[in-house]
Amino acid sequence: QKEVEQDPGPLSVPEGAIVSLNCTYSNSAFQYFMWYRQYSRKGPELLMYTYSSGNKEDGRFTAQVDKSSKYISLFIRDSQPSDSATYLCARGGGGYQKVTFGIGTKLQVIP
Amino acid sequence: KAGVTQTPRYLIKTRGQQVTLSCSPISGHRSVSWYQQTPGQGLQFLFEYFSETQRNKGNFPGRFSGRQFSNSRSEMNVSTLELGDSALYLCASRTLTGGTDEQYFGPGTRLTVT
Numbered sequence: 001q002k003e004v005e006q007d008p009g010p011l012s013v014p015e016g017a018i019v020s021l022n023c024t025y026s027n028s029a030f031q032y033f034m035w036y037r038q039y040s041r042k043g044p045e046l047l048m049y050t051y052s053s054g055n056k057e058d059g060r061f062t063a064q065v066d067k068s069s070k071y072i073s074l075f076i077r078d079s080q081p082s083d084s085a086t087y088l089c090a091r092g093g094g095g096y097q098k099v100t101f102g103i104g105t106k107l108q109v110i111p
Numbered sequence: 112k113a114g115v116t117q118t119p120r121y122l123i124k125t126r127g128q129q130v131t132l133s134c135s136p137i138s139g140h141r142s143v144s145w146y147q148q149t150p151g152q153g154l155q156f157l158f159e160y161f162s163e164t165q166r167n168k169g170n171f172p173g174r175f176s177g178r179q180f181s182n183s184r185s186e187m188n189v190s191t192l193e194l195g196d197s198a199l200y201l202c203a204s205r206t207l208t209g210g211t212d213e214q215y216f217g218p219g220t221r222l223t224v225t
Contacts (some may be wrong), residue, residue: 009185030213035212043115043216044154053210088154092205092212098144099205099214103153 002026006089006102009104015111019076023089023102032092033065033075038087038104044088079109080101113138115204115217123223126218129190132220135147136204143185145177146201154201160185161207189222197224 007025014018021035031052036044048063050056051074056063062075072089086104093099116135124130137141138159144167145157156169158178179185183204189196199221 036211036216041199041221043218046213046215049211049213090214092214096161096166097157097201099212100154100156101154 003100004089004091004102005045006064007105010105010106010108012080012108012110015079015109017079017109019074019079019083019107019109021074021076021087021089021105021107024070024073026068028067029093033063034090034092035061035063035070035072035101036088036090036101037083038088039085047087071080077094080088081111084108115202117202117217117220119220120218121223122216124192125193126194128192128205130192130222131187132187132189132202132222134185134187134202134204134217136185136202140204140206141183142185142205143179144203144205145185146189146203147217148182148199148201149169149185149197152203154194157187162174166221192224194204194224197222 004025034051035048037047038044050063050065053065053067060077064073086106088104089102118133142161144159145148147155158177159167163179174190177187200221202217208217
């Protein structure tokens with residue numbers, strides 16, 4: 001079992017839709033979770049960072065962590081064509097644990 | 112604060128040659144990680160350095176090596192290049208202070224092996 005599982009998609013939605021991107025993780029010891037956005041041929045950009053359980057909101061983006069089910073989600077409200085990218089979830093362990101990534105979900109927002 | 116920088120941005124090499132890639136982390140970050148990214152493979156972890164010591168290593172052959180200097184800058188070396196080494200190589204620096212763990216990527220070096 002991979003440490004972080006993520007559906008690669010692709011996921012196509014119409015402009016203005018609410019997008020839900022999800023990952024599951026296997027090791028409950030980790031407490032730091034990140035979402036990255038990667039445009040084609042660019043480096044990943046850190047979008048959201050969360051610690052422990054609960055929600056974190058930043059503009060149109062909401063990151064959610066459910067530690068009881070080992071589930072992390074990213075919601076994008078009022079999606080725009082500029083949101084079309086690959087979204088990667090990651091978990092960090094702090095200390096000496098390396099950051100582990102999901103494979104990434106490719107999102108296309110259609111005008 | 113300046114972000115993670117990588118040089119060169121693009122590189123074309125021939126099979127059998129060796130290559131060295133450079134990374135400068137965000138000021139104050141002492142952890143630097145390297146990743147290989149190819150289409151369909153996701154981010155493959157190469158290694159992580161912290162305070163000049165390699166403390167995590169991925170499943171890559173010994174042709175891939177790295178080092179970190181006292182100013183936290185890092186280099187990655189690939190010897191005896193193979194066609195399959197063509198990829199985007201990403202460097203990332205990481206905060207590990209103040210109870211946080213956030214990792215920031217550079218723009219990457221796109222290596223083409225012919």
